[in-house]
Amino acid sequence: MSRHFRAGERILLFDSKGRRYLVTLAGGGEFHTHSGPVDHDVLIGAPEGTTVRSSRGARYVAVRPTLAEVVLKMPRGAQVIYPKDLGPILIMADVFPGARVFESGLGSGALSMTLLRAGAVVTGYELREDFAARAQANVAGFLGPEALERYQVTVRDAYEGIDEQDFDRMVLDLPEPWRLVKAAESALRPGGILVSYLPTIGQVSTLRDTLARSGFGMAETVEILQRGWHVEGQSVRPDHRMVAHTGFLTSARLLAPAGSEGDPGDPGDPGDPGETGDPVEALDAIDGVEPARPAEQG
Numbered sequence: 001m002s003r004h005f006r007a008g009e010r011i012l013l014f015d016s017k018g019r020r021y022l023v024t025l026a027g028g029g030e031f032h033t034h035s036g037p038v039d040h041d042v043l044i045g046a047p048e049g050t051t052v053r054s055s056r057g058a059r060y061v062a063v064r065p066t067l068a069e070v071v072l073k074m075p076r077g078a079q080v081i082y083p084k085d086l087g088p089i090l091i092m093a094d095v096f097p098g099a100r101v102f103e104s105g106l107g108s109g110a111l112s113m114t115l116l117r118a119g120a121v122v123t124g125y126e127l128r129e130d131f132a133a134r135a136q137a138n139v140a141g142f143l144g145p146e147a148l149e150r151y152q153v154t155v156r157d158a159y160e161g162i163d164e165q166d167f168d169r170m171v172l173d174l175p176e177p178w179r180l181v182k183a184a185e186s187a188l189r190p191g192g193i194l195v196s197y198l199p200t201i202g203q204v205s206t207l208r209d210t211l212a213r214s215g216f217g218m219a220e221t222v223e224i225l226q227r228g229w230h231v232e233g234q235s236v237r238p239d240h241r242m243v244a245h246t247g248f249l250t251s252a253r254l255l256a257p258a259g260s261e262g263d264p265g266d267p268g269d270p271g272d273p274g275e276t277g278d279p280v281e282a283l284d285a286i287d288g289v290e291p292a293r294p295a296e297q298g
Contacts, residue, residue: 005043005050005062010141012065012073013038015058022065022073024141033058067117070142076108077134081173081197082246084226086114092222092251093169093195095120100166102187104158104180105173109135111197112151113142115171121150123167125158162187170194175203178210185215188254195251204248216252223248 005011005025013021013031023031029040035058042052043062050062065073068083081089089111095101097119106112106126112135115122126132132153139147158174162183169192170184177196184194194216198204204221211219227242 004045004047007040007044010065010070011043011062012069013060013062015060020069020073021060022070067113067142070138071110071113074108074110074138074141075134076110076138078107078131080108080110082243084224084243085197085246085249086111088222088224088249089171089195089197090114090118092249093171093193095169099168101169101171102162102164102167103171103173106135106153107131107173109138111171111173113139116143116147116150120169122152123164124151124153125156125162126153127155127157129155158183168192172196176206177203178207181207181210181214181216185254190254190256192254193251194254195249197247197249199247201248204250207250211250211252215254215257217255219250219252221248221250 007025007027010022010024013023015021015033015035021031021033023040025040025044027041027044030037031040033054036054036056038052038054038060043050046052046062048063052060052062054060068086071080071083071086093101095115095118099120101115101120101122102125103112103115103122104125106124108131112122112124116139124132124135126135132155136148136151136153139151158172159176159179162180165187167188170180170188172180172194174180174196175198177198181194188194196207198207208219208221223245225242225244228239230237230239
C-alpha cells in the first residue's frame with residue numbers, strides 16, 4: 001500500500017478533542033463540520049499522519065483507519081459485534097489463512113471483514129437481502145473488491161439447512177444457534193470448531209444443553225470485558241467508564257463418533273488415564289510422563 005493517501009481511499013480524521021470522522025477521499029470533495037470545510041485535494045497525495053486545518057482553523061490529523069475503527073464507524077443496518085469480541089472470536093475459532101469458514105448472521109459485515117482479513121474463505125448465509133448487500137459493500141470498501149473472491153454470500157435462512165460440507169470452522173451470530181447444531185455436525189469436518197456469539201445467558205444455557213447432547217465436545221463459554229486506564233502524569237487510575245457486557249462467546253469442537261478408528265474409549269473405560277480423578281496425573285499420563293509423587297516423610 002502507498003504511504004500517501006489516494007482518491008477513493010477511506011481515511012480517519014481526528015480533531016483536537018479526539019473525535020473521529022471516517023472520510024472517503026474524492027478529487028474536488030470537501031469534508032464539512034461546524035468548524036468549516038477541509039478540501040480533500042489537500043489530503044490526496046499527502047503522507048499518513050498529516051495534519052490539516054479547516055477553513056476556520058480547526059486542526060485534524062489524518063491516518064488510515066484500523067479494522068476496529070472501521071467497524072465502529074462504517075455504515076451499518078444491524079448492530080455489529082464489537083472489536084473487543086472480534087479478536088477473541090478469531091482465537092477461539094483458531095482461524096487460519098485458507099480456512100473454510102461458514103458464517104451466518106452477517107449483519108453489517110464486521111465479523112466477515114475480520115475473518116477475511118485473517119485469510120479465511122467465507123461462505124455466508126444471511127436472511128435479509130439488505131443486510132447481505134451492506135455486508136458485501138463494507139467488505140469491499142475496507143478490504144478491496146478482490147476480497148469478494150473469498151466471500152460467497154447467499155440470501156437464505158440458515159435454520160433450513162446448510163448445503164455445503166467440509167468446513168473447518170463455523171461462526172454464528174444468530175438468536176437460536178442450537179437449531180443449527182445438528183446441521184453443523186454434517187457441515188463441519190471432524191475436529192472443526194463452532195463459535196457462537198449470544199447476548200444473553202439464557203440463550204447460552206440452551207446452546208450448551210444442545211451441544212452436550214450432540215457430537216460436539218470441549219465446550220466453553222467466556223465473556224470479554226474491556227476496561228481502559230486514565231494515565232496522565234502521576235494520575236493513574238481506571239477509567240470511569242468501560243465496555244462491559246456485549247455478548248457471550250461459546251466454542252465447541254466436533255469430535256469423531258464413538259467407536260471410530262483410533263477412538264480412545266469413554267472417559268470411564270479401564271485404562272483411561274483420567275480414571276484416578278486427578279487432572280494433573282491424567283495430563284501427565286497422556287503426555288507419557290511419570291506422575292510426580294509427594295516425598296515420603298521419614
